[in-house]
Amino acid sequence: MIVLGNKLSGDPYSKQDIELLVNLSSQASISLQNAKLYSQVDDLSYHLQEKVDEQMKELKEAYEELRQLDNAKSEFISMASHQLRTPLTAIKGYVSMVLEGTYGELPRRMHKPLKNVLISNDRLVKIVNDLLNISKIELGKMELExxxxxxxxxxxxxxxxxxxxxxxxxxxxxxxxxxxxxxxxxxxxxxxxxxxxxxxxxxxxxxxxxxxxxxxxxxxxxxxxxxxxxxxxxxxxxxxxxxxxxxxxxxxxxxxxxxxxxxxxxxxxxxxxxxxxxxxxxxxxxxxxxxxxxxxxxxx
Ligand SMILES: Nc1ncnc2c1ncn2[C@@H]1O[C@H](COP(=O)(O)OP(=O)(O)OP(=O)(O)O)[C@@H](O)[C@H]1O
Ligand SMILES: [Mg+2]
The missing domain is CATH 3.30.565.10 (Histidine kinase-like ATPase, C-terminal domain)
Structure with a gap:
């Protein structure tokens, strides 16, 4: 609200004075509105920033959880592959010895199936080695020599x-x-x-x-x-x-x-x-x- 007193000179307000006052009051009202809007925007951006921070925190937590799960998966693959390697090596060793006649002469008809066992065993060893390599790389543990x-x-x-x-x-x-x-x-x-x-x-x-x-x-x-x-x-x-x-x-x-x-x-x-x-x-x-x-x- 704007209150006006008498003019110092005692003269009545002229038409020009009134126009000036109307202009002034409308400028003042615009400024007031702007100030109000500014404070609302300020409030809004503060809340927005709060929300963004909150969501960033949640995202970081979710990412960390996923990373840990991913690491657990790689650790599991690595452990399982290590466990598989030992029996596979034993199978290869024994089947090779049987084929070489270490346990007595082998009937001819047994040669082919046993060679197939060796081929399948080699394939498994390759897969296990590939999986081991992948898990090592994913865990950042692969070192080059x-x-x-x-x-x-x-x-x-x-x-x-x-x-x-x-x-x-x-x-x-x-x-x-x-x-x-x-x-x-x-x-x-x-x-x-x-x-x-x-x-x-x-x-x-x-x-x-x-x-x-x-x-x-x-x-x-x-x-x-x-x-x-x-x-x-x-x-x-x-x-x-x-x-x-x-x-x-x-x-x-x-x-x-x-x-x-x-x-x-x-x-x-x-x-x-x-x-x-x-x-x-x-x-x-x-x-x-x-x-x-x-x-x-x-x-x-
Ligand atoms: N020289 C090639 N010509 C045509 N297709 C190919 C060739 N090399 C690879 N590919 C295609 O790419 C795919 C992936 O090859 P990759 O060597 O990764 O796996 P794979 O040969 O299927 O199995 P493994 O893990 O035993 O190597 C193959 O299955 C095949 O379809
Ligand atoms: Mg291949």
Missing amino acids: KELTQVEELVKSCYEEMKIAAEKKNLKISLKTSKDFLPKIEVDQLKLRQVISNLIDNAIRYTSQGSVEIEVRKTDSHIHILVKDTGEGLNEKEKKEIFGGFIRGTAGVNFFVEGAGLGLYVAKKFLSLHNGKIWAESEGKGKGSTFYVELPITNS
Whole structure:
């Protein structure tokens, strides 16, 4: 409320005075309204901030709970895999000894079934080892044992090892080495060997005829290992998904080849620990695929 007294001069209020006063009072009322609004906004933002803080706290608690559950899952997988490894090693040992005749001569008809037991046992050992590796990586407990390595030599040794499997399937297999001199780089040899062997194994498994070509190349900053086949190939969706773990594409299903869909997932994790990369390219189904491994020459 605004109260007006008489003018000091004693003159009555003129029309102009009144217009001025009306203007003044409407400005004052706007300012008052603004002040009120401002205080409401202030209140609102204070409450909003309180709500956001509260929700952030709840989110953090939920995240922490999930993280603990995730760790418990990885710990469980790790423990279960360790427990499985011992009896699997024992089965392999005993069956091998039976096959070698340690417990007396074995009837010929028993050879094949027992060899099949060994093959299944090896598959189980591979799955258990993959699971152990995954749980270690997820728990942040995977440590690399890096050594200065001539990668080309390592690829060559994997190639020599897997050659027989390709030849058994009547696939042509070749290794093309780099024209340039390859510097040695720091890698965990066992893990890189596992990555390359897995890629060659896939190329052989998912190709029914044609060839598997392995190549080592060098750029200024990276070493590339390529594994190219003329097999089943990959569609766009598979190219992205097959590195996701427990995922098998149509090749896995069509070829009636058993597999857990873990090989590429483990490979991707191993390579990222080396600051490296892995990816796949394919012209499409039935047109073969090329898998690329990229390792930095420095800083690996
Ligand atoms: N060279 C390839 N050609 C076509 N498809 C492939 C090739 N390599 C991988 N794939 C597809 O990617 C999927 C995932 O491969 P990955 O090696 O991770 O698992 P897997 O071979 O199924 O089983 P394992 O865990 O025994 O390796 C395969 O099931 C297959 O469908
Ligand atoms: Mg595989």
